[in-house]
Amino acid sequence: MGVTRGWRSALAGTVAASLALAAIVAALGPALTVIPIEVLRLVVGALLLVFGLQWLRKAILRASGWRALRDEDSVFERETAAARTADSEEHAGLDWYGFTVSFKGVLLEGLEVAFIVLTFGSTQGSIPLAIVGAAAAVVLVVIAGIVVRGPLSRVPENTLAFAVGVMLTTFGTFWGAEGAGVDWPGGDASLPVVLGFVVLVSLGYVTALRRRRVALA
Amino acid sequence: MKRFALFWWDFVVGDDWRVAVGIAIALGLTAVLATTWATAWIVLPLAVAAVLWMSLRRVAR
Numbered sequence: 144m145g146v147t148r149g150w151r152s153a154l155a156g157t158v159a160a161s162l163a164l165a166a167i168v169a170a171l172g173p174a175l176t177v178i179p180i181e182v183l184r185l186v187v188g189a190l191l192l193v194f195g196l197q198w199l200r201k202a203i204l205r206a207s208g209w210r211a212l213r214d215e216d217s218v219f220e221r222e223t224a225a226a227r228t229a230d231s232e233e234h235a236g237l238d239w240y241g242f243t244v245s246f247k248g249v250l251l252e253g254l255e256v257a258f259i260v261l262t263f264g265s266t267q268g269s270i271p272l273a274i275v276g277a278a279a280a281v282v283l284v285v286i287a288g289i290v291v292r293g294p295l296s297r298v299p300e301n302t303l304a305f306a307v308g309v310m311l312t313t314f315g316t317f318w319g320a321e322g323a324g325v326d327w328p329g330g331d332a333s334l335p336v337v338l339g340f341v342v343l344v345s346l347g348y349v350t351a352l353r354r355r356r357v358a359l360a
Numbered sequence: 361m362k363r364f365a366l367f368w369w370d371f372v373v374g375d376d377w378r379v380a381v382g383i384a385i386a387l388g389l390t391a392v393l394a395t396t397w398a399t400a401w402i403v404l405p406l407a408v409a410a411v412l413w414m415s416l417r418r419v420a421r
Contacts, residue, residue: 185387185391188387189383189384189387190372192383192408193372193373193374193379193380193383194374196379196383196408196411196412196415197374197375197376197379199412200375200376200379200412200415200416201375203412203416204416204419204420207420209419209420210419251371254371255371312408315408316404316405316408319383319387319390319404320390320400320401320403320404320405322387323387323388323390323391323394323404324390324391324394324395324400325390325394325400325401325404326398326401327401328401333401337405340405340409341405341408344409344412345412348412348413348416352416352420355420356420
């Protein structure tokens with residue numbers, strides 16, 4: 144949006160969405176701490192599993208060739224062309240298209256991140272530490288964006304999606320089971336075992352689906 | 361209101377609603393078994409693997 148519609152409107156949309164996210168986090172953060180930990184782990188585990196399996200499902204389908212890998216260059220070209228040809232409408236001195244697209248993008252993507260940060264922080268008893276981790280990630284992404292200044296074609300997107308899916312599914316399985324009343328053998332020490340299981344199963348599915356695709360071709 | 365509900369449905373449930381239903385059933389089953397069976401921790405990882413495979417197979421037919 145900054146490149147095609149002007150930085151002023153894009154940055155205004157980004158700042159407005161960031162403030163909305165900060166308000167959501169400020170409202171939800173303290174509320175989460177009063178929920179019993181077992182209930183919180185059950186609900187958070189279920190949601191992380193649903194989110195994680197969505198990520199993992201897409202990443203496995205792409206890695207096995209059943210769904211096309213995202214071509215970031217062509218996505219960038221398409222989005223840039225759409226932004227350039229969109230109607231120009233001004234509100235409060237801002238290009239409304241640039242503002243709303245930036246606002247919507249930052250708010251929707253940020254909402255998922257905010258949910259993950261809040262739930263990880265509250266189930267492990269330290270929301271501030273989780274926020275520090277998230278802030279460090281934001282700084283790294285901003286630096287990467289400034290350095291790259293273009294399409295994210297050099298980022299191994301599907302590998303990242305696979306890793307995110309594996310992590311969310313692992314924590315979702317661990318906390319979901321604990322919330323349902325299960326005692327993991329070895330307590331927290333079983334978390335790496337669950338991680339290994341999720342990785343092995345996912346890689347196994349990639350191999351199985353690749354073979355199936357070759358067999359059907 | 362409808363758009364608001366659709367947004368949250370899409371945000372939480374996503375592409376395949378059967379995954380969300382499968383996870384809910386698996387967690388319920390785990391909660392029931394955990395009261396009488398010490399090894400009930402095995403249920404959820406296996407159920408997650410099964411739900412993921414069924415969702416993948418629907419696409420890769």
